[in-house]
Amino acid sequence: MRQLIFFGWNFIFNADVSPLRHIPDTKRRHLVLQALGLMWAVSFGIALGxxxxxxxxxxxxxxxxxxxxxxxxxxxxxxxxxxxxxSGLGRSRDGEHD
Structure with missing residues (x-):
């Protein structure tokens, strides 16, 4: 389980492992990762809301x-x-009882 979590984390956030590694410009790669992070944060926020x-x-x-x-x-x-x-609900009128 620990290995699965470690692999999943690296696959998403490690620039040397994730599919974003194919983007040659490091700044552009970082921008794409930030945009994806923002998208996921907004998606979870909307879902929870x-x-x-x-x-x-x-x-x-x-x-x-x-x-x-x-x-x-x-x-x-x-x-x-x-x-x-x-039948018996409320007060009776003029002292009358049912």
Whole structure:
């Protein structure tokens, strides 16, 4: 495992091992490596940000869908079984007890 990590690191970052070694100008090779590094940093940043925002977005949408489901269930129950809303909920009027 240690050898695999060492080889992977050298393949990416060592100018004598990576495919960038074929670029003859050292400054240009360094520029290309920096551009690739920036690209990967931005890619990981965007991915991590979207995963974080996605979790919040999923939670928010789940709450909205649950609220819609409760509303539909309440309206359906009120239309088909209105007596469910009349039994012992809240205060009674003028001291009346059910």
């Amino acid at each position: 979207s995963y974080t925002v996605l979790a919040i977005s999923v939670l928010g949408h789940a709450v909205l869908i649950a609220a819609a489901a409760v509303t539909v269930a309440t309206y359906t129950a009120a239309a088909s079984k209105p007596h469910l809303f009349m």
